[in-house]
Structures are given as structure tokens and as C-alpha cells.
Amino acid sequence: MPVLLPPDRAPTLHDLLAAANTAGLDTEILGASQAGSIPISGLGSLSGAGPAEISFLANPKLHEELLACKAAAVIMTAEAYQELCTIRQAPGYTVVLCSQPYLMYALLAQWFDRHRLAGLPAGIHPSAVIDPTARLGQQVSVGPHCVIEAGASIGDGTRLGPACIVGAGSRLGKDCLLHARVTLYHGVAVGDRAILHSGVVLGADGFGFAPDPRQSSGAWAKIAQIGGVRLGDDVEIGANTTVDRGAIEDTVIGNGVKLDNQIMVAHNVVIGEHTAMAACVGIAGSTHIGRRCTIGGASMISGHLVLGDDVHVSGGTAITSNVSRPGRYTGVYPYDSHVQWQRNAAVVSQLAQLRKRVRALEKSGPATPQ
Amino acid sequence: MPVLLPPDRAPTLHDLLAAANTAGLDTEILGASQAGSIPISGLGSLSGAGPAEISFLANPKLHEELLACKAAAVIMTAEAYQELCTIRQAPGYTVVLCSQPYLMYALLAQWFDRHRLAGLPAGIHPSAVIDPTARLGQQVSVGPHCVIEAGASIGDGTRLGPACIVGAGSRLGKDCLLHARVTLYHGVAVGDRAILHSGVVLGADGFGFAPDPRQSSGAWAKIAQIGGVRLGDDVEIGANTTVDRGAIEDTVIGNGVKLDNQIMVAHNVVIGEHTAMAACVGIAGSTHIGRRCTIGGASMISGHLVLGDDVHVSGGTAITSNVSRPGRYTGVYPYDSHVQWQRNAAVVSQLAQLRKRVRALEKSGPATPQ
Amino acid sequence: MPVLLPPDRAPTLHDLLAAANTAGLDTEILGASQAGSIPISGLGSLSGAGPAEISFLANPKLHEELLACKAAAVIMTAEAYQELCTIRQAPGYTVVLCSQPYLMYALLAQWFDRHRLAGLPAGIHPSAVIDPTARLGQQVSVGPHCVIEAGASIGDGTRLGPACIVGAGSRLGKDCLLHARVTLYHGVAVGDRAILHSGVVLGADGFGFAPDPRQSSGAWAKIAQIGGVRLGDDVEIGANTTVDRGAIEDTVIGNGVKLDNQIMVAHNVVIGEHTAMAACVGIAGSTHIGRRCTIGGASMISGHLVLGDDVHVSGGTAITSNVSRPGRYTGVYPYDSHVQWQRNAAVVSQLAQLRKRVRALEKSGPATPQ
Structure with a gap:
């Protein structure tokens, strides 16, 4: 506008x-x-x-x-x-x-x-290393010590701060702003008007290994991650956040998604439009998150789950099963003074037993008032 | 093969x-x-x-x-x-x-x-800065804007993506793949066939400070971290993961260990062969983890602990004491709708009291059935 | 000394x-x-x-x-x-x-x-890109591939490792040590004798968005972050830690503060002198933390809180309300074997009900001993 x-x-x-x-x-x-x-x-x-x-x-x-x-x-x-x-x-x-x-x-x-x-300097800094097969749009800025690899393309008006790396064949849309030191691996596609902060890594390998009985006991065979990463338009991603490439298909981040710092998005995660996540969230592989969700800081979401639209997760919560209904979900152990915590935490490992004891009391019938 | x-x-x-x-x-x-x-x-x-x-x-x-x-x-x-x-x-x-x-x-x-x-370009990019005392093996690739400091050595067939840094005296084995922007401090040793992802930092200082009464109230004196980091063969480390150098002795990561993104390995941690950790795990100082363990995402393991072989920790679990027996260990507060969580969490800070009340009921003897 | x-x-x-x-x-x-x-x-x-x-x-x-x-x-x-x-x-x-x-x-x-x-090389490496309006003090070292933008200033005796970036108008005090690949955005002020580790990002945008009903359902308007970051003297910050710039006013880190790796400090947080935080801590926006606090690893502190001086938070604890009294605070769900955990965790979502049942037993009066 x-x-x-x-x-x-x-x-x-x-x-x-x-x-x-x-x-x-x-x-x-x-x-x-x-x-x-x-x-x-x-x-x-x-x-x-x-x-x-x-x-x-x-x-x-x-x-x-x-x-x-x-x-x-x-x-x-x-x-x-x-x-x-x-x-x-x-x-x-x-x-x-x-x-x-x-x-x-x-x-x-x-x-x-x-x-x-x-006031930022425009143009291509002479220390940038740009492959001759890369395509740069109109009014693109490329900062010092950037690297743009073969077949990459940068849309009109997009600006790269110092030391950004755009991997082979990756694509940035129009009017994006990459702050210093953003890394895109190969095969990453970013929409228009993205804002990517320093230390962001898009497209590192997802964490995939198969047990390998041909090798020594317990060894793992790497599953090469041949999918990519796709970001919609108007996405912002905070400092040192990582979004891994898909195993076979792509990891997908929808239009208008906002991710804070130090978030981990694993392979084949799909995040719906306008969902926002505070810092330090971790999302395990293949989980699908709906539209307009908000995920509080330091939450973790297990793999292979489906969270529907308009789900709101409080900070520090571990989501370990599907969430189909909109609403707010919470799960942190309430803190206390250390001494009080010790007293109460000791009971936690006896809760099932405590419930049994209450049941036994109930079964023995209501007491006779004296 | x-x-x-x-x-x-x-x-x-x-x-x-x-x-x-x-x-x-x-x-x-x-x-x-x-x-x-x-x-x-x-x-x-x-x-x-x-x-x-x-x-x-x-x-x-x-x-x-x-x-x-x-x-x-x-x-x-x-x-x-x-x-x-x-x-x-x-x-x-x-x-x-x-x-x-x-x-x-x-x-x-x-x-x-x-x-x-x-298809990746081979050879040494002219923008790389390589100290004349560094030793490079056969068929080594060094990407644009890399820095290889004095006395470092790079094994045969090892490839460094753009903007990698190999500190003074550090050593990379054969056939390693460093993606863009990997940082090795001085005195780091990496075995053969390592795969290190963007943003990995090996060998930053461990977190060591001594209270310093010579200075103003509460001040800390830095404990210089003079140990190193040693990685075995076939190790893979995910994006933005950090492995700190040891205080006096080395931090050690065994053969075949696989670490996902944004993991923190503190000083003097030892990780056994073929152990795999999902993203966002934190391991505090001097903890030893056995072989063939799996550590779920966002788990945290306290310092100075020993975990045996074949220990499996579920995601989000805080391990706060030694674990000697193989098996699976879990500890996350189960999430719920926010309203339900509020009701139940309020009882958590009264659990010790609740157990007392149950005990009192039990002591008052079984009720007489009416 | x-x-x-x-x-x-x-x-x-x-x-x-x-x-x-x-x-x-x-x-x-x-x-x-x-x-x-x-x-x-x-x-x-x-x-x-x-x-x-x-x-x-x-x-x-x-x-x-x-x-x-x-x-x-x-x-x-x-x-x-x-x-x-x-x-x-x-x-x-x-x-x-x-x-x-x-x-x-x-x-x-x-x-x-x-x-x-x-033994580190001194002087300005020729591959560094330094704006002519930047001011460098005496005996400053600038490593290969560094970028120092317009109006930045570097104090006497400060050393920058390879590939550091100092944004426009940012200021580093005297005798600082920046390891490789530290990023300062514009408008960041660092005191004397700071030690900043690889991957540190100071001054990325805080996470601020306003709901924007002018756009499609659920869209967010970015709140540009126009505050800065100010660090006192003798601050050390670990690898891949991020400190965001303030929304309007500054994010402030006091003298002698020590932050470990992978910590997230959100916009407008204030941290008092000599407070130390272990790795993987997240602190949400506008929270004020007192002096001489210690925050255990992987703790998270919610936004808009006040923690007083000499507050000690155990690892993995979620602090969700103000803490005015000095002392130690803890809140992690105790781990157990997975089977035991399943049994006990199932009771957690019935705790309020369990308390009711105990109350009912109590109300029915003490049982008659047989």
C-alpha cells in the first residue's frame, strides 16, 4: 500500500x-x-x-x-x-x-x-559472489559477502543484507528483506514480502535415519532429504529459527505466518495461514498446524499430529496428540518455591496409587457421622 | 560403499x-x-x-x-x-x-x-581466506568466503560450503560435508564423513564462572575454557546446534551420533556411539550419555549425570537424576483445555497436603457401611 | 587487572x-x-x-x-x-x-x-568491508569477511573474529572479544570487555504484530521495532543466543550479566547486573529480571513479569507470574519410567475431581473404627 x-x-x-x-x-x-x-x-x-x-x-x-x-x-x-x-x-x-x-x-x-x-545502500556489493546463472530482478540489493548460487532467482525490490546465502535453484519473491546472514539451502522457495532475520536457516536436512543392521550395532543410515521448503507471501521468520527441508515432499509455511526467534520447524511440517508462534517453539516432523493458530513460547508439538484452525497453545505446553477443536490449550507444571515443589512433586509419582487409595476409601462406604 | x-x-x-x-x-x-x-x-x-x-x-x-x-x-x-x-x-x-x-x-x-x-562446484574459491600453514588434503572443496585459520587441517574429499570457518589448529577428517556457515573454533577435532549443517558452532566456550568476591557484589570471574571438542566418525549435526568446548578436558561425541537442529551440548558432555537426539534438546555440563540412546525433542538433561546405554527419553522430558537402566523415560505435564488445566494445576500445589488428607482418612479407619 | x-x-x-x-x-x-x-x-x-x-x-x-x-x-x-x-x-x-x-x-x-x-592475528583484514564513516579505536582487530556499516564505532583494543557484522550506528566498547560470526543489527550499544560468541544476534526485531482487520481474516500488521539493544560492561553471551531490539524503548542487559548458548531475550526485557542464565532459556517480552539472579537451563519466563533480585530459577521451570521474594523456585514434572508416567499422568487430568472426592470423604465425617 x-x-x-x-x-x-x-x-x-x-x-x-x-x-x-x-x-x-x-x-x-x-x-x-x-x-x-x-x-x-x-x-x-x-x-x-x-x-x-x-x-x-x-x-x-x-x-x-x-x-x-x-x-x-x-x-x-x-x-x-x-x-x-x-x-x-x-x-x-x-x-x-x-x-x-x-x-x-x-x-x-x-x-x-x-x-x-x-537509507540502506542499494545495488550489488562487489564482494558478493553471484553465479552467472542466477537471475536478479529490478532494484535488487545484495550486501557484502553474499553468495547466490547457480540457478537461484531474486524477485524485484528484494534486499539481501550482508553475508546472506541463497542456495542453488532457490527462489526469493518480490520485496523481501533478508537481514544479515540468512541461509537458504538449495531448492527453497520464498514468496513475496518475506522478512527473514539473521541466522535463519531454511532447508537444512530433516532428521531422518533408518536403522542399519548392515553396520555395527545401533548404526543409522541417513535418509537423504530430497524435498524442499516453500514459504507463502508475507511470512516473517525470527533470528536463528530453522525450517528443515522435507524428506520427500516439501515443508510448507502458509501466507502471513509469523515465526519468532529460535523456532524449530521439522521436515514436512505444514503451517496454515496467519498462524503466529512465539520464540523457542519446536514442531516435530510431519505435523500439520491450522490457520490463525497462536503457539506460545517454548511450546513443543510432537510429530505426525494435526492441529486444527484457531488453536491457541499456551507457552511451555507439550502438545502430544491431535487437537481438532478451536480453543486454548495449556500444560505446564506450576512452579513453586523449591521446597514446596519438592513436597508436591514427590506425590506426582504416586498419583495413580493415591487415586486407588481414594477409591478404596470410597468403596468402604461413607463414614458414619459420630 | x-x-x-x-x-x-x-x-x-x-x-x-x-x-x-x-x-x-x-x-x-x-x-x-x-x-x-x-x-x-x-x-x-x-x-x-x-x-x-x-x-x-x-x-x-x-x-x-x-x-x-x-x-x-x-x-x-x-x-x-x-x-x-x-x-x-x-x-x-x-x-x-x-x-x-x-x-x-x-x-x-x-x-x-x-x-x-x-553437481556442486569443486576446488578452492578465490574469496576464501586460507592461512598458509593450513593443510588441505586431496579433492577438498572450499566455498566462497570461507576462513581456514593457522594450523588447521582438512582431510581428503572434504567439502566446505560457503562461509565456513575452521579455527586455528582444528582438524576435519575425510569426506566431511560442511554446509554453508559452519563455525569451528580453535582446537576442534572432527572425524571422517561428518555432516555439519548451517549455523553449527563447535567449540564455543563452556559456561563457567566463579563467584568473584574481589569485585562488586555478585560479580563473576570467567573460567577460560581450555579443553576442546572431539567428534568421532559418521557424526551428523543439525542446523544451529552448538557443542561447547570443555573446561579443562574435551567435550566428546562418539562415532555415529546424530544430533538434530538447535541442540545444546554443554562443556565436558560425553555422548556414546550411535546415540540420536531430536531437535531442541539441552544437555548440561559434564553429563555422560550412553550408546544407542534416543533423546526426544525439547528434552533437557541436567548436569553431572550419567545415563546408561539404550536409554530412551521421550520428548519434553526433564532428566534430573542418573538413569542406569535401559528403557523409556517420560515426564511431561499432560496438556488439557486451558480451563481444565487451571482446575487441575491448582491442585498440584496442594498435592502433599492432599496425600496427608487421604492418609488421615485412612487412619481414621474404614468407614462402616450403612 | x-x-x-x-x-x-x-x-x-x-x-x-x-x-x-x-x-x-x-x-x-x-x-x-x-x-x-x-x-x-x-x-x-x-x-x-x-x-x-x-x-x-x-x-x-x-x-x-x-x-x-x-x-x-x-x-x-x-x-x-x-x-x-x-x-x-x-x-x-x-x-x-x-x-x-x-x-x-x-x-x-x-x-x-x-x-x-x-597469538591471534591483529589488524584489519583486507577482506573486511568497513564503511568510511565507521570509527575504529586503537589496536582494533577486524577479521576476514567482517562488515562494519556506516556510523558504527569500535572501541580501543576490541577484536572481531572472522565474519562479524556491526550494523549502522552500532557501538562496541573497549577490549571486547567477538568470536567468529557475531551479528549486531543497527542501533545496538555494547559496553566494555564484552565477550560475544559465534552466532549471537543482537538487535533483531522483537516479535510485535497487531491484528489487521483491513486485510484477510487473521492477518497481522507488523509493528516495526524502533527501539535498540543496550549491553552494560563485562557481559558475556553464548553461541547462537539472540537478544531482540525493543519495540519503542531499548532492551537492556546490565553490567556483568552472563548468558549461555541459545538463550532468547525478547524485546524490552531488562536484566539486572550479574544475573547468569544457563543455556536454552527463553524470556518473553517486557519482563524485568533483577540483579544476581540465576536462571537454570531451558527455563522459560513469561512476558510482562517482574522478578526481583536474587531469584534463582531451577532448570526447566516455567515462571508465569511475578516473583518478588528472593529464593529458589522450581517447577518441572518429575520424570519416571514411561509406564509409571502413563499411570500417574492419567490422574493429572482428574486432580480437581480427586480433590473433590477427598473433600466428600472428609465431609461424610471420620469413619468409625471397627
Whole structure:
């Protein structure tokens, strides 16, 4: 979507609101119209924003921060503004009404960040090693020490930070942003507008071995992983996350999927559109995860499972069987002081026995009240 | 082991079976002998294989997929074939009998992948930085932007992908394959035929600190890690896995060990031969793990423990004490709907008390039936 | 602190003790003074040290190893020595008394390692790509294939291993050591004497998305992360650990913090001074952790929490609420043989019901003893 901010000066509040309205939001400045001509240097939190910055109220409970806020302007809903009026008559900042302040904050942050990104060097750095059979689109940037192997293709407007590697025959769509040190093995296909962070590895071998009785006791024969990895459009993948290539068929990540850092996606996993996973999640091989799921940090999902659409897994949870119904699922042992934990954990290994004892008490009949 | 596939054309079914028999498998084509002359373009799953591909039946329950399979040939056991015959008289594909279809699939996948690997560029890329005191064997490949430091040695036939780093004095055996961006610190020794994936780091410092009362309250003095890392032969290590160097003595990984992605092996851990670990496992310092163990994904093993041979740990399990007996060990809190989990987890912090209450009920004697 | 070891020959025991005393330790050689002139080639464990090495007794229980030790000298406390005398009259090694043998071992290991580090090549490697606006201090080393972007600054005496990347405007203090392949995004500030290991990524985007009803169902709008990352002095960060940049304000890591490998620090986390975390820990966004905490391996800490000073979390524990009181906290489901685990885990999902049943038994009154 086009952004109509001035390229050569700090945007004014009016510029920002016009851009937001163009992007489909409905915004309005309250009060004196000259407030709109204030140049805005950036975004700040309610407590941290300075007098040339814009802030936002996403959580309506932040009364104190709101009253003390020193920003030039604060974005809030009409409801929040009405509540503010009951407390304080004239805030020191300009109020911007918007029914979706959090989304507007997201767009503003993108625009201010785009100013920075626009300053990145363009073009192909001479230290990059690019195979003559690789195809590069229009306005592609390739940073220092990148390697683009035979038959790879890079879509228009895609930018590679320093030291990225694109394996043989792999394909990046349009307008992707690869930060420094992203690795694509051979046979990896990435859609448009992907954002891949440093240390991401797409297409390493899945973990497949067959017991090999021809060798010494316990030896394994490697199952070469001849599938690939396919990412849809608008996928973002965090730092040091790994997505393995499929054993025979591909590992598939749907449109709009967002993966945080240090996530492990094993071979032949399929992740549905717009599913988001927090950091340190591990998904074992061949598991299919539905659309619009959210997976909390450090969760693990066993292999060969099916999770339906709109499944929400709390952090630290081990999912060990299929989940067909939407909803929230949880499973972490509650922490306690170490001494209390010791007392209670000792009972865990006797739970079946404890249940038996309760059953025995029940069978012996209700006690006679004295 | 020698592979007798033709280098210049797609192998026929006969070629593949001859190679498998040479490799020690016992295979047989059923039916018309001209089936053996079909050129085979690759491998496919039962449901995905096309008419020029070969497939296999590893799981005898896949009746439906087997009946609908469109492959040129399917590898299966004689038992599975007999069962197939009771259902269907003449499948559309050639049947290949083999007592170990999964192992044969592993070998076939290797051979088809080797065709691809054979296409990799050989030789030393001019952008690699190689210290004059490093020793490189015969037929070594070094990719773009690699760094090989002083005194390092690389065995015959070993290939380094782009941007690998081999620290001072480190040693790689023969016929190793380092994918892009593998890092060996100084003093790391790797055996023959290792496969190391992108982002692997061998030999970073173990996590060792001594409380330092000479400094401000709570400060730590670093314990320099002066041990190394030693890997046996036939080790494979997955993407972004880290193996730390020893504090004084070495961290040791035995022959044939297979580590998946994002595993953490701390200093002075010892892992026995042919042990395999799924992704996201963490092993704390000085723990010794036996031979032929399997460790499920996202398990964690505390430090200074001893696990014997043939110990199998389920995914997500925290091993916090020695395990001397072979067998399978498990320990994850079972997940549930969030509401159910809340109800049950609340009782966990009262388990010791609950057991007391049951004991009190028992002590008060069996109830009199009414 | 100055180290007074001879640069050109192996130090003698006297040299080492003099250096230790200068560093603030109180050490003493027992017995014949000529023992002090033995050249010491390195450090060894009690069981592994050879006759030219020095060892130490940190754990007073190691009687057997102590008696069989073949080192030239062993560092121990006076108490340990007295106990040794009750067992054995004349050990074959020289005894060095020190009230803090573990700290002395730490310093010795640093010194022996410094000999090695002193051998690293200095200066700027010609393959490094350094923006002309970057500022490099005195005696800075930059390894092969490094990239230093516009406006970055590197303090005096800081050394970058091969293939490090310092993003635009980022700042490294004095005497830092970056091992191979460390990545700093733009806007990252690191204090003095940091040690950063291979695969570390500082400043990747925090995981921030707003639901975007303008797009298709379930789509997310990216919240650009415009904060930075700030590290204090004397921070060490292990291999493949990631510290994300803040959403608006910075992610902050205090002086003397030690992070092991594969740790994930999310956006806007604040970690207090001298806190140490073992490998594979995940800390979700905006959580504040106090000073002098220790976090065990594979623990996860939820977002928006506050942990006070001197909180110690056992490995594998999920911290899901604020922890204000110092002490040790634990929460892992105890492992068991798989069969036993199955029996007990089945009861976990009935715990609330089990408690009800016990309550019912209690309400029915104490049973009449027969």
C-alpha cells in the first residue's frame, strides 16, 4: 500500500493522519487545527515520548502514564478520550482519535522505520559472489559477502543484507528483506514480502535415519532429504529459527505466518495461514498446524499430529496428540518455591496409587457421622 | 560403499536394484522382466510418486495409499506383498521385494541426492581466506568466503560450503560435508564423513564462572575454557546446534551420533556411539550419555549425570537424576483445555497436603457401611 | 587487572602465585621452596593433570582423585589440606594453599588462555568491508569477511573474529572479544570487555504484530521495532543466543550479566547486573529480571513479569507470574519410567475431581473404627 509521507522532511501530524486514512484507518485530530502542522520526529511510549513524538494508548488502564504523557500527540479511541475527559479537562498534547490505535501505531512504526531502511545502500556489493546463472530482478540489493548460487532467482525490490546465502535453484519473491546472514539451502522457495532475520536457516536436512543392521550395532543410515521448503507471501521468520527441508515432499509455511526467534520447524511440517508462534517453539516432523493458530513460547508439538484452525497453545505446553477443536490449550507444571515443589512433586509419582487409595476409601462406604 | 549407478543417465530399476544388492540388501523384482529397464527419475511417497518414480511401503497400514499409488515401482516386504495380493490382484506398478524397505529407501534417497551433490562446484574459491600453514588434503572443496585459520587441517574429499570457518589448529577428517556457515573454533577435532549443517558452532566456550568476591557484589570471574571438542566418525549435526568446548578436558561425541537442529551440548558432555537426539534438546555440563540412546525433542538433561546405554527419553522430558537402566523415560505435564488445566494445576500445589488428607482418612479407619 | 606472567617462557609456580597475589588472592606454597621454580605448562583436572600441570580441589569430596593426582601442584584450602594430612602424609605434588581455589583456577585458566589469544592475528583484514564513516579505536582487530556499516564505532583494543557484522550506528566498547560470526543489527550499544560468541544476534526485531482487520481474516500488521539493544560492561553471551531490539524503548542487559548458548531475550526485557542464565532459556517480552539472579537451563519466563533480585530459577521451570521474594523456585514434572508416567499422568487430568472426592470423604465425617 502506498505511503504518502514526504521523503525530505519530518512528517507533520497532518501528513501522518492523511497517510493513515489512505491506509484504511479512520483518524481525526481533536482541537486546534494548527496542531496538525507540528513536525513529528518519531514514536514514543506514553511514559517515554518527548515533545516532538507521537504516542498511543493501546491499554485503556494506563491512566497514570496518560496523564503524565509529554508527547506532541496521543492516539486513542473515542471511548478512551471520553474517559480521559472525565478525569482531566485539557491534556497538554493533541488528541488523535482512531478506532484502532494499536494498528495505527503499527503503521506509524513501519513508516518511521522505512525512513531508516530507505537509507540502506542499494545495488550489488562487489564482494558478493553471484553465479552467472542466477537471475536478479529490478532494484535488487545484495550486501557484502553474499553468495547466490547457480540457478537461484531474486524477485524485484528484494534486499539481501550482508553475508546472506541463497542456495542453488532457490527462489526469493518480490520485496523481501533478508537481514544479515540468512541461509537458504538449495531448492527453497520464498514468496513475496518475506522478512527473514539473521541466522535463519531454511532447508537444512530433516532428521531422518533408518536403522542399519548392515553396520555395527545401533548404526543409522541417513535418509537423504530430497524435498524442499516453500514459504507463502508475507511470512516473517525470527533470528536463528530453522525450517528443515522435507524428506520427500516439501515443508510448507502458509501466507502471513509469523515465526519468532529460535523456532524449530521439522521436515514436512505444514503451517496454515496467519498462524503466529512465539520464540523457542519446536514442531516435530510431519505435523500439520491450522490457520490463525497462536503457539506460545517454548511450546513443543510432537510429530505426525494435526492441529486444527484457531488453536491457541499456551507457552511451555507439550502438545502430544491431535487437537481438532478451536480453543486454548495449556500444560505446564506450576512452579513453586523449591521446597514446596519438592513436597508436591514427590506425590506426582504416586498419583495413580493415591487415586486407588481414594477409591478404596470410597468403596468402604461413607463414614458414619459420630 | 561403492555405488554403481550410471553417472550420465537416469538409472533404471535394474540399476537401482543391482546397486542395492551390492550394498548388502536382498531385493527382487516381481513380474515382467522388462519392468527393470524403466528409467527412474526419483523417489516419491506412496501418495505423491509419479509414473517415473519409485516409492516404498514402510508402514504396512497404508492400504489406501498403496492401492492408489501411481509410482513406476513400489518397494515392500514379501509379507506386505502377500497381504496386497489378498486385496488386489494386479497393481499398476512393479513390485520390488526387499526385507528392509525403509533402509532401501534411505539408500535410494542418498543416491538420488548424490547426483545433485555431484553437481556442486569443486576446488578452492578465490574469496576464501586460507592461512598458509593450513593443510588441505586431496579433492577438498572450499566455498566462497570461507576462513581456514593457522594450523588447521582438512582431510581428503572434504567439502566446505560457503562461509565456513575452521579455527586455528582444528582438524576435519575425510569426506566431511560442511554446509554453508559452519563455525569451528580453535582446537576442534572432527572425524571422517561428518555432516555439519548451517549455523553449527563447535567449540564455543563452556559456561563457567566463579563467584568473584574481589569485585562488586555478585560479580563473576570467567573460567577460560581450555579443553576442546572431539567428534568421532559418521557424526551428523543439525542446523544451529552448538557443542561447547570443555573446561579443562574435551567435550566428546562418539562415532555415529546424530544430533538434530538447535541442540545444546554443554562443556565436558560425553555422548556414546550411535546415540540420536531430536531437535531442541539441552544437555548440561559434564553429563555422560550412553550408546544407542534416543533423546526426544525439547528434552533437557541436567548436569553431572550419567545415563546408561539404550536409554530412551521421550520428548519434553526433564532428566534430573542418573538413569542406569535401559528403557523409556517420560515426564511431561499432560496438556488439557486451558480451563481444565487451571482446575487441575491448582491442585498440584496442594498435592502433599492432599496425600496427608487421604492418609488421615485412612487412619481414621474404614468407614462402616450403612 | 595487570597480569605479570612472563611472555616468553612457561610460567613457574612462583610466577603464577605472584600473579595471583597481585590479583588479590592470598596464596602460599607449602614445603620445599625449590618447588616454586617448576615451569608449569598448563592446567589439568585432578584425574587428568600431568606432571607439568597445576590442578585444584574445588569439591572437597574428591578424596580418591586427590590421592591419585599426578599434577606438579594442587591448589586447595587450608581445611582441605588438613583433611588430606589425616589421610596421607606426603602427597607427590606441591600443595598450594588458597582460600578460594575455584577463583584461583578461574584466573589461571584465563592466563593460560591469554597466551593463546595473544597469538591471534591483529589488524584489519583486507577482506573486511568497513564503511568510511565507521570509527575504529586503537589496536582494533577486524577479521576476514567482517562488515562494519556506516556510523558504527569500535572501541580501543576490541577484536572481531572472522565474519562479524556491526550494523549502522552500532557501538562496541573497549577490549571486547567477538568470536567468529557475531551479528549486531543497527542501533545496538555494547559496553566494555564484552565477550560475544559465534552466532549471537543482537538487535533483531522483537516479535510485535497487531491484528489487521483491513486485510484477510487473521492477518497481522507488523509493528516495526524502533527501539535498540543496550549491553552494560563485562557481559558475556553464548553461541547462537539472540537478544531482540525493543519495540519503542531499548532492551537492556546490565553490567556483568552472563548468558549461555541459545538463550532468547525478547524485546524490552531488562536484566539486572550479574544475573547468569544457563543455556536454552527463553524470556518473553517486557519482563524485568533483577540483579544476581540465576536462571537454570531451558527455563522459560513469561512476558510482562517482574522478578526481583536474587531469584534463582531451577532448570526447566516455567515462571508465569511475578516473583518478588528472593529464593529458589522450581517447577518441572518429575520424570519416571514411561509406564509409571502413563499411570500417574492419567490422574493429572482428574486432580480437581480427586480433590473433590477427598473433600466428600472428609465431609461424610471420620469413619468409625471397627
